[in-house]
Amino acid sequence: MQNPSTLEVVRVRHPLKFRLLRVARVVPLSPALVRITLAGDLSDFVSASFDDHIKVFFPRDGADHPVMPTPGPDGPVLPEGATRAEMRDYTPCRFDTDAGELDLEFALHEAGPATAWAANAKPGDYLGIGGPRGSLMIPSGFDWHLLIGDETALPAIQRRLTELPPGTRVAVVVEVANRAARIALPTETDLYAIWCYRDEAQSENPLLEAVDEVWLPPGNGYVWAAGEASAIRAVRTHLVNDRGVDKKRIRASAYWRRGAQAAHETIDD
């Protein structure tokens, strides 16, 4: 069992930087998830945790590139008279600062500026990014890790599975629309993966139903969960109230909220 003193979760800050990048490649991973590789000057890009996010800036009204702010003493500053770009949060899934490449993965859903942009993206298109502004460093040395989420959490889950040391004990519980939306999860961890499908689910919250079935091993574990706000809140409540997981050992986030645009929330009490 790990010494709990080495299992502290810490936050680190990064200088805020905005970049205009261009699409290099578009690879559909499933009918519901597309990987877009962006290229540009990423030499000083820093993303220290799988839990990180960047602000993504999308072009408006048929423009070929988004209006980008610059960092100012009191926060980001837009060019005079410019309309703010549409912005959404995305996970830096993979990056290579030498090659100047950054992969984002977009879950495609019914409608929204980010989904519309990603569904039509092609090499050469412009996209802006800002951040990450900081990282939550969750140690890898826990006795076990439980990663929970829907399509929007898959980029972070994939990154965590490539970054954890080989042999680490990990369970993932992923909810996707249907069997066609399942993707490969390459990893050298000791992975136990549970997939659940909305189109086959017996309940309103398939994620909760699947998490309820997961066995939690003894020892010091850490749970990371992200997805739709009410689904993740119910999962966290279940883990804390019914399974005795220490609140300090859960990072739960709303990556979107049904009926709301650009929602982001840390879920706690």
Ligand SMILES: Cc1cc2nc3c(=O)[nH]c(=O)nc-3n(C[C@H](O)[C@H](O)[C@H](O)COP(=O)(O)OP(=O)(O)OC[C@H]3O[C@@H](n4cnc5c(N)ncnc54)[C@H](O)[C@@H]3O)c2cc1C
């Ligand atoms: C920290 C963080 C990291 C994230 N990382 C990723 C990532 O790597 N990949 C990713 O795909 N998403 C990620 N998301 C989620 C993404 O930012 C949201 O899904 C975002 O709302 C999508 O923007 P949009 O313009 O497509 O839709 P919006 O204009 O924001 O929303 C339009 C409508 O669609 C609904 N909606 C939004 N997202 C979904 C969805 N996934 N499924 C069904 N309906 C939805 C909304 O409730 C709203 O009714 C992340 C969110 C956060 C907070």
